[in-house]
Amino acid sequence: MCYVTGIVMQFTTQGASEVGVKARGKFISRAVDVAEVATKRFLENQVKVDNIKINSEEFENREGRTVRVSTIDIKLKKA
């Protein structure tokens, strides 16, 4: 809920015209929830999803194995 408030504040009190929501791994579903609640419940007809990108990052974990983690980048924009 805190994330939603952050987005709403940026669009309303900070006058932002674009706000990005980014997440990695299992938090990707949370990012989608946040974007949906912000655009459908709080900023309906004012802000919409402009663009969504998915990607993945590879890194070595502590055991030296290569791990791939997915990322999402949701761009919200004033309508």
Place this chain on the structure above:
Amino acid sequence: MCYVTGIVMQFTTQGASEVGVKARGKFISRAVDVAEVATKRFLENQVKVDNIKINSEEFENREGRTVRVSTIDIKLKKA
């Protein structure tokens, strides 16, 4: 991993030119993983993410409360 195989099979042995990956709620991050692994590891330069849509569905749970659940629809396309 099963989902990845399913996608790869559809593009290769079934000759599909487009395959959709859909998920709801906490499985959204899994759908992104599946799309990333399929396009980056198995079908690199052959299949790419064409379009991503997020949405949400509202329904009443057993206690009669309205619950919102986010959804994702990732469209993969032959390059």
